Amino acid sequence: MYNHPGTIWQTAAIVNRHSGPKSDSHTVTGTLHAGQHVTILCYSKGSPESFENPLHTPPTSDAWDFVVTGDQDLGSFVADVFIDTGGDIRQQLGSQGTCDALCKRLGGTGASALG
Numbered sequence: 001m002y003n004h005p006g007t008i009w010q011t012a013a014i015v016n017r018h019s020g021p022k023s024d025s026h027t028v029t030g031t032l033h034a035g036q037h038v039t040i041l042c043y044s045k046g047s048p049e050s051f052e053n054p055l056h057t058p059p060t061s062d063a064w065d066f067v068v069t070g071d072q073d074l075g076s077f078v079a080d081v082f083i084d085t086g087g088d089i090r091q092q093l094g095s096q097g098t099c100d101a102l103c104k105r106l107g108g109t110g111a112s113a114l115g
Contacts, residue, residue, distance in 0.1 A: 004040040006083040008032050017076035021046025021064030029076045038067040042099040049079035
């Protein structure tokens with residue numbers, strides 16, 4: 001219902017996936033590659049990240065997207081600046097698209113996976 005498609009920017013090369021919404025080397029859970037498609041399940045506020053994307057949308061943002069790449073992917077956080085969603089994810093998903101709101105809708109189920 002709130003899932004949103006996205007693609008890792010072609011100019012991003014390799015992007016780290018994190019267990020939480022912050023760019024800490026201890027939270028890296030894997031990588032995504034330029035052009036890779038993802039599904040955004042929700043977003044959270046986290047540590048600011050910067051990236052100059054081709055559309056020159058805000059180069060710095062504290063939005064982090066909880067993404068999956070397929071049915072078997074447990075998901076992880078990626079800084080929103082690395083994902084082309086066609087706009088600002090916070091405006092696209094609104095307040096109901098936050099990971100906190102998703103956890104409430106799920107009744108706590110899966111909440112630990114969403115940080």
